[in-house]
Amino acid sequence: MRTLQLTGIRASHPRTPVLKDVDLTVPAGTTTAVLGPSGCGKTTLLRVIAGFMRPEAGEVRLGDELVAGPDTWVPPERRGFGYVAQEGNLFPHLDLAGNITYGLPRRERKDRARVGELLELVGLPADFATRRPDQLSGGQQQRVALARALARRPGIVLLDEPFSALDPELRVATRDAVAAALRHENATVVLVTHDQAEALSFADQVAIMHAGRFTQVGAPPVVYRTPADRRSATSLGEACFLPGSLVDGAVTCALGTLPVSAATGSGACEVVIRPEQLHLSDPTPTAPLALVTRTEYFGHDALVELRPLHAPTGEALQLRARVPGGATPSVGDTVAVHVMGEAHILTLEPTTTLAEHGA
Template identity: 40%
Template sequence: MSLPRKNRDDPRTSVGVSFAARLAFEHIDHAYDDKAVLDDVSLVAEAGEVLCLLGPSGSGKSTLLRIAAGIEPQQAGRVLLNDREIAGPSVFLPPEKRSIGLVFQDFALFPHLTLLDNTRFGLTELSRKDGIAEAKNALSRVGLGDKMDAYPHELSGGQQQRVALARALAPRPAVLLMDEPFSGLDSRLKDAVRAETLAILRQSRTTAIIVTHDAEEAMRIADRIALLKDGRVVQVGTAQQLYHQPVDLFTARFFSEVNIFRGTVEDGAVETTLGRIAAPGFAPGARVKVAIRLVGIGVSSEHGEIEARVVRRRFLGVTEVLELAISGAEQTVRATIREGHLEAGVKNVRLSVRLSDVLVFASPSD
């Protein structure tokens, strides 16, 4: 199988197939200076899938990657590769024995080595001849077969990222770990490099775990997403599951901008600035928070149940964000609309709420 070609001169070759493995974390605990970084983390990356570790800085994502790679041992729990323990109370395989590749955030390329020698660096168990052949193969897979004698400083950020990927894939690892691999790229390059990387991972059939703090990026590339907060797994699922069925307000806010209203449940509903919202499953008197996505508020100069006034408009290209004041309410409301949907200069509008973009949570969930 070969990557789709834009033209006959595309230098990419087919990607060598790895023996994808299932990587499992069981009840992982870890701390630095008595401060817990990972707290009873259990998580599985299935063979051949792309799993994203998502969360804010300090949530434990990179630490979990380091533990999987064998860079540091966990303080409790086990790591298993295809149900074989590779790190636990009585076993600790060194990194070079794990068949796990790692791509660092800064790519970690050696500036004094050519791309060929950078890529060949980890192929220590092969003869020089076989190592060179495998390194050339890996560089060709990522479209850099014509730059083997170049040095890292001669490349763009996107090309350096591809060299790091080639080096990690050259030994045909069962699992590939990537720590925020696209964070150093400018916005124009990100989409293209992400797409190229995902195509290479799919063709190599490598199990991949990718760390990111960007929810949109995770949704673009992951088969499943594991959301972490304060060293614990909050929710695991597909992008659709985490977006449409968030378990708490933290998850909802991570995947979309929301307006938040506080209230008390009475007769199965709660009063908000945007009207009465159903709150099924909550007891009378329960304190709740209602989250309404910005995209779920319809804005029109003619249609809608709620009168409002435009306070501010922010142009974002294909969309605009409006700040809206509602008569009798102290709290303003934000809404996202398609650019051009509302004529310039319009102040008085009417609002409607799409129920599929309304989420209700118990107050302690924040």
């Protein structure tokens, strides 16, 4: 196990800056998911870590070893990492044993016991060793690609959107098998992905990237519940944004007076609430009311679009609630909206006094 540390990384494609003073620490034996849209710099970051691309500034350390810096450059083959690409990239003319042991010293290629161990580690029978890649499903091929990456017992494993080409059901099963194998090997892992659920469920730490910078880095529950800004909030799923007024640790908004997380001061603010925090019921005299304007039914649950009635600000807000599939209201219904848990403040414009202005 080795800790990965990036400090002040800058990198460009011809005439186009991509990474802009990126800092990141991946503790030994943990997994960090780098999450962001296409073109934000995720794959460039992975290439810098692997040594496929030299940064213009900054340092990359693997454990105590400096592998990239102003006067230092360790080539990819000496960095001791395992790499799993989006498509797996297995050799079609080799059987699985040959694919897994490819790149190992010649004396280790004949170790069939190790091949069997690796196949079983990624959830495949040991007797698959003699099969060829075209005899496997896409998910099985990705597991073999991971087995090949683990064959050299790397200190760092890099995953470049390895599940994106799989259908949803196969993606989950493959992701679970890969995660179990990596935990078993105590690997330090960097996963690049644009899948919100994948980042939250797979990683110990999520690093949200936009335009070559990290907007927020933290444990999945922290970045989900307390996003740093609107972009970070929507990167991790549906979010409801409401203007309000903060006073004495509570915010008054279109959904009533709500407790907020870690808030001090007072003033105009914007808060974020996740759709699953909104519970709907028949209208009551005391609860805020909303009109159902649209529904999306998924079977196990549904998304319900709501327009709050009597919003204090007078603005036409549109919110989304996630409800059980069997409790989906109809378009045109008026429902009471109950907020479970705390809202999170994204922005705050503190109230000022004449004294603060020197009056």
